[in-house]
Every structure is written in C-alpha cells, then in structure tokens.
Amino acid sequence: MTHDLEQELRRALRPLDPSPEFTARLLGGLTTARDTATAVRRPGWHPMALAASAVLAGVLGLLLYQHQQRERAHAQLLEALSITSHSLDRAYRAVHWHGSDAGEHGG
Amino acid sequence: MNADSPEACATSWAIVRAGDAAAFASLVREHQGMVYSLGLRMLRNRAAAEDLTQEVFMQLHERIGTLDTATHARHWLRRVATHRAIDQLRRRPPSSTGDDVLSLVDEHDPGDHLLAHRLRVLVGELPPHSRAVVVLRYQEDMDPSEIGRLLEMPLNTVKSHLRRALEVLRERLS
Amino acid sequence: MSWTRRILGWRTLCVACAATCLSSAGLGAELPLPQFDSLRARASDSVVISLDEDMLRLAGQFLDPSDPGDASAKAAIRGLTSIYVRSFSFEKPYELPSAEIATLRSQLAAPHWRRVVQTHSEADHSDVDIYLAADGEQAQGLVIIVTEPREFTVVSISGAIDLARLHSLEGHLGVPRLPATR
Numbered sequence: 001m002t003h004d005l006e007q008e009l010r011r012a013l014r015p016l017d018p019s020p021e022f023t024a025r026l027l028g029g030l031t032t033a034r035d036t037a038t039a040v041r042r043p044g045w046h047p048m049a050l051a052a053s054a055v056l057a058g059v060l061g062l063l064l065y066q067h068q069q070r071e072r073a074h075a076q077l078l079e080a081l082s083i084t085s086h087s088l089d090r091a092y093r094a095v096h097w098h099g100s101d102a103g104e105h106g107g
Numbered sequence: 108m109n110a111d112s113p114e115a116c117a118t119s120w121a122i123v124r125a126g127d128a129a130a131f132a133s134l135v136r137e138h139q140g141m142v143y144s145l146g147l148r149m150l151r152n153r154a155a156a157e158d159l160t161q162e163v164f165m166q167l168h169e170r171i172g173t174l175d176t177a178t179h180a181r182h183w184l185r186r187v188a189t190h191r192a193i194d195q196l197r198r199r200p201p202s203s204t205g206d207d208v209l210s211l212v213d214e215h216d217p218g219d220h221l222l223a224h225r226l227r228v229l230v231g232e233l234p235p236h237s238r239a240v241v242v243l244r245y246q247e248d249m250d251p252s253e254i255g256r257l258l259e260m261p262l263n264t265v266k267s268h269l270r271r272a273l274e275v276l277r278e279r280l281s
Numbered sequence: 282m283s284w285t286r287r288i289l290g291w292r293t294l295c296v297a298c299a300a301t302c303l304s305s306a307g308l309g310a311e312l313p314l315p316q317f318d319s320l321r322a323r324a325s326d327s328v329v330i331s332l333d334e335d336m337l338r339l340a341g342q343f344l345d346p347s348d349p350g351d352a353s354a355k356a357a358i359r360g361l362t363s364i365y366v367r368s369f370s371f372e373k374p375y376e377l378p379s380a381e382i383a384t385l386r387s388q389l390a391a392p393h394w395r396r397v398v399q400t401h402s403e404a405d406h407s408d409v410d411i412y413l414a415a416d417g418e419q420a421q422g423l424v425i426i427v428t429e430p431r432e433f434t435v436v437s438i439s440g441a442i443d444l445a446r447l448h449s450l451e452g453h454l455g456v457p458r459l460p461a462t463r
Binding site for chain 2: 005006008009010011012013014015016017018022023025026027029030031068071072075076078079082083086
Binding site: 077079083 | 332
C-alpha cells in the first residue's frame with residue numbers, strides 16, 4: 001500500500017514546465033537585468049579586503065556554528081512537542097469517544 | 108571532447124559564469140520546470156509560483172559567480188526555491204487557484220488522473236514543512252538525508268514528517 | 282473497535298496539570314529516559330531527544346513569536362524543565378527490552394507517580410498509558426507510553442505542565458493532524 005501510494009505521489013508530483021509565455025517573459029527580464037547591471041571596482045582595496053574577509057570569516061564561522069546549534073535545538077524541541085501532542089491525542093480520542101459508552105470515572 | 112565529459116561540463120559552466128546570455132538562457136530552460144513545480148506544489152497558486160520562479164532566477168543571475176558547478180547551481184536553486192516558498196507560506200499564504208491549476212493533465216501519463224489530482228490537493232493541504240518534505244521526496248526524488256540538509260532539519264525529523272504525511276494522505280484517500 | 286480503559290477523566294486531568302506549579306525539583310518528577318539502544322538498533326526510524334532546562338531555554342530562543350506554531354510551542358514550554366522523547370518504528374513486530382522497561386516501571390511505581398489513563402485497543406493492539414507525578418494537587422511530571430505492534434514511544438516531561446496546551450499543539454507545529462479514527 002505504501003509503495004503504491006509513493007508511486008502515485010511520484011506520478012502526481014512530476015515536474016511541470018511553466019507556459020512558453022512565462023518563459024519568454026522570464027528570459028526577457030533577465031536580459032534587461034544583465035544589460036543594466038554595473039560593476040564597481042576600486043583600486044587598492046584588495047589587500048584590506050582580504051584581511052577583513054579573513055576576520056569576518058572567523059566571526060561568521062562562529063556565529064554560524066552557534067546558529068546551527070540553536071536551530072538543531074529548535075528542531076528537536078518541535079519534534080518532541082509534536083510527538084507528545086500526537087501521543088496525547090491518541091489517549092484523548094480513546095477516552096473521549098468511549099466516554100459515552102460507560103461514563104468517565106473519577107472526575 | 109565528449110559533450111558529457113567532466114571537461115565539457117566545466118567548460119560549459121565557465122561560459123555561463125562568464126555571463127554568456129545564451130548559456131544562461133539554456134540553464135534557465137533546463138531548471139525552470141523544477142523551480143516552477145516546487146513553487147506550484149508549495150504555494151498552490153500559479154501566479155505566486157511564477158513570481159517565485161522569476162525571483163529565484165533573478166537571484167541566480169546575481170549570484171552565478173559564486174556557484175562552482177552546474178550541480179551546485181541545481182542544489183542552490185532547489186534550496187532557495189523551497190525556503191522562499193516556506194517563508195511565503197508562513198508569512199502570507201497565497202490562496203489556491205483551484206482545480207484548473209492543480210489538475211493539469213499530462214497526456215503522456217497513462218495513470219489515474221483523478222487520483223493524481225486528489226493527491227496534489229491533499230499534499231497542498233499539508234503544513235509547510237511536511238509539504239516541503241513530501242514534494243522534495245516525490246517530485247525531486249531526494250532521499251531523507253539530502254532533504255534534511257536542504258531544509259536544515261535533523262534526519263529523524265524529516266523521516267517523522269514523511270511518515271506522518273503518508274499516514275494522513277492514506278487516511279484521507281480512504 | 283473495542284477499548285478498555287481506566288481513566289481519571291480527561292477534563293480533570295487537564296485541570297490537575299494546569300494547577301499552579303513552578304518547580305518539580307523537590308519532588309524528583311524529572312524522569313530521564315533510558316536510551317533503549319537495543320530498540321534503536323532494530324528500528325527503521327528512531328527519535329531520541331533529551332532536552333534539559335538549558336537546552337529548552339536555548340531552543341526557546343529560536344522560537345518566533347510571530348509564527349503561530351512557534352508561539353504555541355513557546356507557550357507550551359513555559360515553565361517546563363525537561364523533555365525526553367524516545368520513539369521507534371519497526372518494519373516487523375519487536376520485543377520490548379525487559380531490563381529497561383522494568384527500570385522505567387519501577388521508577389513510575391514511586392509514591393508520587395500515578396497512572397491516570399490506561400487504554401487498550403483490540404483493533405490495533407495498541408496501549409496508551411499516562412502517568413502523572415503530583416505533589417498534593419500540583420502536577421509536576423508527565424510520562425506517556427504508547428505501545429503498538431510496530432511502534433514504541435515514551436515521552437517524559439517535567440515542570441509546570443499544561444496538558445490541554447500540549448494536546449492542542451498537533452496541527453500547529455507543521456506536523457499534520459491525523460484524522461479521527463473511526
């Protein structure tokens with residue numbers, strides 16, 4: 001069943017091309033963007049730029065690591081909460097739907 | 108030089124990076140279906156999918172010099188398109204343009220069109236991250252570890268999304 | 282589908298958990314879970330998460346209050362001091378590791394723990410048990426054990442537990458809400 005569903009999903013989600021009109025508009029827009037783009041070069045920047053880049057890379061690397069740690073914790077938290085909620089929902093449905101059969105005890 | 112050889116590919120990519128218009132247009136045509144379909148499946152709105160496609164390729168045009176290979180560019184396109192779509196869904200989800208968009212029929216596909224349409228609708232009703240996982244898995248044929256890297260999500264979280272999405276789809280189909 | 286259950290009453294359960302309680306430390310309601318390495322080795326999918334108070338704080342910093350899912354999560358974890366999750370899926374029926382289960386059950390047999398929900402389904406051979414650790418009227422610990430033929434899940438949470446808020450998260454966190462079982 002799972003295999004059939006997965007096959008059907010692959011079939012249903014096969015990539016589609018946009019319309020030829022859209023492609024023409026897209027390529028036209030990109031041509032305009034290329035023609036109007038300008039590059040600014042200032043002589044003498046390169047040594048300073050390299051030094052600054054090295055420092056920045058180090059700082060960014062540390063920030064990226066910290067960011068990845070927080071993202072990982074964030075993802076784990078959401079996963080944990082969703083599993084908790086799902087498990088509670090299973091118990092709730094069992095309790096709620098059959099509460100009318102025999103009445104809830106305690107309360 | 109064989110057109111598919113690594114040397115030929117590297118040469119072609121160098122031409123694209125150098126700003127050759129025809130080469131870039133060829134790149135767009137090669138990948139526009141992937142980007143557009145990602146946008147369409149995620150946003151369920153043709154105009155929004157077209158806007159997303161345009162924005163992504165404009166951004167590629169600006170960043171082309173930072174991408175080392177054609178494969179790198181494809182990964183980049185997938186990543187950017189998916190993250191943009193998820194961001195848009197979380198900020199301001201576009202309204203679905205309905206059956207005429209989502210039931211585009213592929214005449215070459217002999218399968219059950221009604222089932223395919225129903226599946227597309229149901230996938231479009233999944234929450235953003237689950238929807239992204241399903242689309243990347245079954246449209247792009249990515250494995251869970253690749254999806255996890257693209258979405259910056261732990262592998263087990265990807266697998267959970269996939270498992271539960273399939274459960275939901277199965278339940279709703281039945 | 283036939284269910285047998287012994288329950289406290291879902292509304293009573295929610296009210297008990299929502300009662301004011303800001304510290305579980307004195308009661309020892311934090312219940313870290315074993316790793317279940319033997320299950321992990323045989324599982325086709327496994328989720329093993331251990332978030333202590335520091336990790337919860339770190340994760341909470343990343344929650345975006347303008348995002349509805351993140352806002353719900355932020356409210357749910359307010360006052361929590363730990364979350365442990367062990368969830369395993371199998372392609373074939375599995376056997377629970379007796380030693381680790383025995384340890385878990387013995388911890389839950391302590392006087393401050395009470396099993397408040399016990400359900401069994403003949404239809405899908407599944408069991409769901411919920412335990413609460415309470416100091417008088419105040420709930421400070423929650424353990425949920427779900428046992429199915431191809432899946433085993435244990436969740437352990439300590440702190441100020443809002444059961445209703447935790448239950449309502451499904452559907453908001455980017456995980457699809459399962460349709461009601463008929």
